[in-house]
Amino acid sequence: MEKNNVLLVDGMALLFRGFFATSFRGNYMITSKGIPTNGVYQFMRYFLDAVNTFNPTHVVCCWDMGSKTFRTELYDGYKANRDAPPVELVPQFDLIKEVVEAFNMPNIGMENFEADDCIGTLANIYSEDNEVTILTGDQDILQxxxxxxxxxxxxxxxxxxxxxxxxxxxxKKGISPKQVIDLKGLMGDSSDNYPGVKGIGEKTALKLLQEYETIDNLLEHIDQLPKGVQTKINNNLDMLHLSRSLAQIKCDVPVTCELDQARWKYDKETVASKFEELEFKNLAKLI
Structure with missing residues (x-):
């Protein structure tokens, strides 16, 4: 049986990374039609390097579908610390999906869920019979x-x-992948704007999980903890449970993508035409 290697791409992570890697120098790569393309261009540089590195047989790209999700319903402060995307980035959200389609890659996303949830769901499905590599800059996905x-x-x-x-x-981490969820529950996540247990940082959270394995087991033995830690947890019990729920990637989102649709095979002329439209002269040699 053919051994497949599926590459799941966190599209938002690559696009944001690509945009800010170049925009801080004021380089937005404006086309002759006035369209900024720096995020798309850098996305493709990252992506094509990853394909060359990991040599996938199949590729799927996953996206957020708006800022409102079930997590913002659970906690209205979730990601509330993030600024609106720069005006130069906004037109690139749709543009990058057009480029992905030119490569004959599926664009996957679902309203009310994050790209992470789509990635988690597809990774679980594909990994039953295939090897899966997830490309991201997001530590949450380590779970x-x-x-x-x-x-x-x-x-x-x-x-x-x-x-x-x-x-x-x-x-590398001193805990198991599944414990990443409880780690975030205890220490919170400043980038996603949920606090966990106030006063418990990564070092203490790691130590607690290495000793007690899970938050549930920790709470069953809370009387064995130092008084200061007991107080912090008891004062933040609701936020502890909420933070753990926010941190957990859902792996049962109703998204599907047949593997045959994701085979890494594209028409060079179609891609070259798209690159030409976007005035990406230097990318054509990478395909």
Whole structure:
């Protein structure tokens, strides 16, 4: 049986990373029609490097579908600390999906859920019979690492990845992938704007999970904890449970994408035509 290697791309992570990597210098790459393309251009540079590195047989790209999700319904402060996207980025949200389609790649997303949830759902489905690599810059996705699911975190500089798999995860993180959810529940996540237990940082949260394994087991033995830690947890019990719910990626979202639709095979002329339309002269040689 053919061994497939499925690459799941966190589209939002690549687009935002690509946009801000170039825009801080004021480089928006405006086309002759006045359309900014810097995020799309840099996205493709990252993406094509990853394809060359991980050599997938199938590729799927996942997207957020708006800022309102079931998490914002659970907690109205969720991601409320984030500014609106820059005006130069806004037209690139649709533009990048057009480029992805030119490569004959599926664009997957679902209203009320985040790209992470679509990635988690598809990773679970595909990993039953295939190897899966998730390309992202988002540490939250590390909770999905499993026997046939690896996560490639993009580090600074193009072509620089840190790959987490079920064999090296504990050595790198000191906990199991599933414990990442409880870690976030305890320490919160400043980038997603939920606090966890006030006064408990990553170091203490790691130590507690290494000793008690789960939040549930920790709460069953709360009387064994130092008085200061007991007080912090008891004063923030509701937020502890809420933060854990916010941190957990849903892996049962009603999205589907048949693997045959995602085979990594594209028409060079179609892609070249799209690159020409966007005035990407230097990218044509990468396809």
């Amino acid at each position: 999905l690492v499993d026997e046939r699911i690896s996560v490639a975190i993009m580090r600074k500089g193009q072509g620089n990845y840190e790959v987490f798999d079920h064999q090296n995860f504990y050595e």
